[in-house]
Amino acid sequence: MKTQSYYLDHPNTLRNHLAKSYQIEPPEADSAKSTPPLISPKGQLFAEHENLFTFDGECFRETLPKPAPFVLFGVQSCDLTAIHYQDQFFANDPYYQARRQQALLIGIDCLSPCQQGFCPSVDAGPGVKNETADMILHQLSATSWLLLVCNKKGLNALEGLLLNPANESEFTDRDNRIASCVEQFNDDSYLQQGITAINQNQVPEELWQQLGIQCLSCSGCTNLCPTCSCYGTWERQDSNGDIRRQRFWDSCLYESFQREASQHNPTEEAGERVKRFWTHKFGDNFAQEFGRYGCVGCGRCEQTCPGVVGVHSVMKRIASDAKLDT
Amino acid sequence: MQNSILNNQAFYNLTPIAIELVDFINDGEDARHFRFRLPSPQSIDKPEPGQFFMLSVPGAGEAPFTFTVTPNDQGVFRALVRKMGEVTTALFQCQPGDILGIRGPFGKGWPVNALANKKILMVAGGCGLAPLAGLIDQLITSHHHKHLALVYGARNRALQMLNPERLRWQQELSLFDVLEDTGSTQASTEENHILEGTPLDAMDSVLRTLDWTPDTLLLCGPEVMMSAAAKNFIQRGLSAQAIWLSIERRMHCAVGLCGHCYLSEHHLAHHYVCKDGPTYRWDHLQPPEKN
Numbered sequence A: 001m002k003t004q005s006y007y008l009d010h011p012n013t014l015r016n017h018l019a020k021s022y023q024i025e026p027p028e029a030d031s032a033k034s035t036p037p038l039i040s041p042k043g044q045l046f047a048e049h050e051n052l053f054t055f056d057g058e059c060f061r062e063t064l065p066k067p068a069p070f071v072l073f074g075v076q077s078c079d080l081t082a083i084h085y086q087d088q089f090f091a092n093d094p095y096y097q098a099r100r101q102q103a104l105l106i107g108i109d110c111l112s113p114c115q116q117g118f119c120p121s122v123d124a125g126p127g128v129k130n131e132t133a134d135m136i137l138h139q140l141s142a143t144s145w146l147l148l149v150c151n152k153k154g155l156n157a158l159e160g161l162l163l164n165p166a167n168e169s170e171f172t173d174r175d176n177r178i179a180s181c182v183e184q185f186n187d188d189s190y191l192q193q194g195i196t197a198i199n200q201n202q203v204p205e206e207l208w209q210q211l212g213i214q215c216l217s218c219s220g221c222t223n224l225c226p227t228c229s230c231y232g233t234w235e236r237q238d239s240n241g242d243i244r245r246q247r248f249w250d251s252c253l254y255e256s257f258q259r260e261a262s263q264h265n266p267t268e269e270a271g272e273r274v275k276r277f278w279t280h281k282f283g284d285n286f287a288q289e290f291g292r293y294g295c296v297g298c299g300r301c302e303q304t305c306p307g308v309v310g311v312h313s314v315m316k317r318i319a320s321d322a323k324l325d326t
Numbered sequence B: 001m002q003n004s005i006l007n008n009q010a011f012y013n014l015t016p017i018a019i020e021l022v023d024f025i026n027d028g029e030d031a032r033h034f035r036f037r038l039p040s041p042q043s044i045d046k047p048e049p050g051q052f053f054m055l056s057v058p059g060a061g062e063a064p065f066t067f068t069v070t071p072n073d074q075g076v077f078r079a080l081v082r083k084m085g086e087v088t089t090a091l092f093q094c095q096p097g098d099i100l101g102i103r104g105p106f107g108k109g110w111p112v113n114a115l116a117n118k119k120i121l122m123v124a125g126g127c128g129l130a131p132l133a134g135l136i137d138q139l140i141t142s143h144h145h146k147h148l149a150l151v152y153g154a155r156n157r158a159l160q161m162l163n164p165e166r167l168r169w170q171q172e173l174s175l176f177d178v179l180e181d182t183g184s185t186q187a188s189t190e191e192n193h194i195l196e197g198t199p200l201d202a203m204d205s206v207l208r209t210l211d212w213t214p215d216t217l218l219l220c221g222p223e224v225m226m227s228a229a230a231k232n233f234i235q236r237g238l239s240a241q242a243i244w245l246s247i248e249r250r251m252h253c254a255v256g257l258c259g260h261c262y263l264s265e266h267h268l269a270h271h272y273v274c275k276d277g278p279t280y281r282w283d284h285l286q287p288p289e290k291n
Helices: A011-018 A077-089 A094-100 A152-158 A169-183 A189-199 A205-214 A220-224 A270-282 A284-290 A300-304 A311-321 B086-091 B126-141 B163-169 B186-191 B203-209 B223-235
Strands: A004-008 A023-025 A049-055 A060-062 A070-076 A103-108 A135-141 A144-149 A231-237 A243-249 B017-026 B031-037 B052-057 B061-066 B076-082 B099-106 B120-125 B148-156 B174-181 B194-196 B216-220 B243-246 B279-281
Touching: A004 A011, A011 A070, A011 A103, A011 A135, A070 A077, A077 A103, A077 A284, A103 A152, A135 A152, A135 A169, A144 A152, A189 A270, A189 A311, A205 A270, A205 A311, A220 A300, A231 B061, A270 A284, A300 A311, B052 B076, B052 B086, B061 B076, B061 B086, B061 B099, B061 B126, B076 B086, B076 B126, B120 B126, B120 B223, B126 B148, B126 B163, B126 B216, B126 B243, B148 B203, B163 B174, B174 B203, B216 B223, B223 B243
Parallel strands: A023 A070, A070 A103, A103 A135, B120 B148, B120 B216, B148 B174, B174 B194, B216 B243
Antiparallel strands: A004 A144, A049 A060, A049 A243, A135 A144, A231 A243, B017 B031, B017 B099, B031 B076, B052 B061, B052 B099, B243 B279
């Protein structure tokens, strides 16, 4: 479908229209902001805790979520890119897909860089890509917005809302505004150097060990990372005696993540776990499998890390310590 | 593994099928050889030797185990389990008739087709004998494999497993039991054909005894043992492509989602043992040559 575009006085006009048929997330109005929230919408699709099945003593019964149709409203390009990535990773996961198929994604273009973000360097923004959203909001002025409709799903959701079609020229103007936003990002050439060093396996093991010492295994980064998807499972007993298995967000940076019942632990050293985490985010092997790097440049790991081993800190140190092949 | 609720797409099944614990025999210290029964032999796909399944013990959780005997026409299969963590401790409290759960089979098994007419030496340590058991039975019963030897290492006699099977296999293959602690006099050790030390300590003696030279090595046991054995045989002139091993990892999903069973080797960091393994060829685990 060719992208259609309309003028909109305010995102709330769209929000109020969609609220007739959908639950809106986040529920607060005026959530259409050009800065990603600290907590990404990851949990709306890959729940932080969820039931997998119940066991009544005889039978195991799958417990798929049955959410009502909902809208993720005003999602920035980094988080939409992450959802697009997760859509592939969880393509055959029935729990994720049960939620995903009920979700309508309304993106919002960022027109100024956020503090820790580097989305242009990892091809994840600041403009929303059509294939990652159903509709895109783009601010023109205090009282005027552009609404791009990316697909049939978006168009159907718009039914009943009368909007004026936008001029063709708005597309070019949008591209220009996004391009000028890209120019305002800080120089982050250390990122590219870090990525090269990781893929050439040129990061000294001592550096991984130092970074491992700084990692407090707090799981702040893995919880906030919009593409982190590791999970653990446990079982709970209901008051009627039924057993429920749940899965919950886990973190590959925990010491016990790979520890086996025998106490054998293939990644006992924190440095090895830190190395694998960053390889997962920037490894070419993963990029080949998913069409892009696992990092979408939101910078939340830097924002939250108490040990100063978020993405900027790590990549700067790698870039300065690595012995790069030239 | 179909789930029809969403669009007919093939979804991963994270919900087990109910199975019955038929019975068990004690087989080595803290180890039991269990029999389980599926609702029907068709309840799961036919497993290949070396593939594994996820066993659910309701209330305790789920963990990966190998089939020592794959399901027969009554849907009965066997698995050897050592009491080690929460799931296995709970399993050891179960009684015949109890309902448990299974998902699988998962992973890549031993390269059965590539083994035809090969001169195979298997080196197993401790519980590592279990993933080889189904393969051994297949090779000796249906393939009447001629050149087959097994070196089985254990810490002591009490920790040796699959005792009835090893007794049976003695007639069909060259079997070498190796114990770190033989706990007996030299005379009785010799009488029972037990070698002392680790499988690698015993290897010169094993190879002298065999009247053929192995051209294929299958390994299963602690990673340190497998790695030492592989390197040892490469020094002896065996090709890295002729060495296969089965790797153990913690797993919570077995379908490549939960992330727990990754390999930390840099060039394989995107591998999950549940999908890409557990069977690996030695050369695939080595870092790629630099150009």
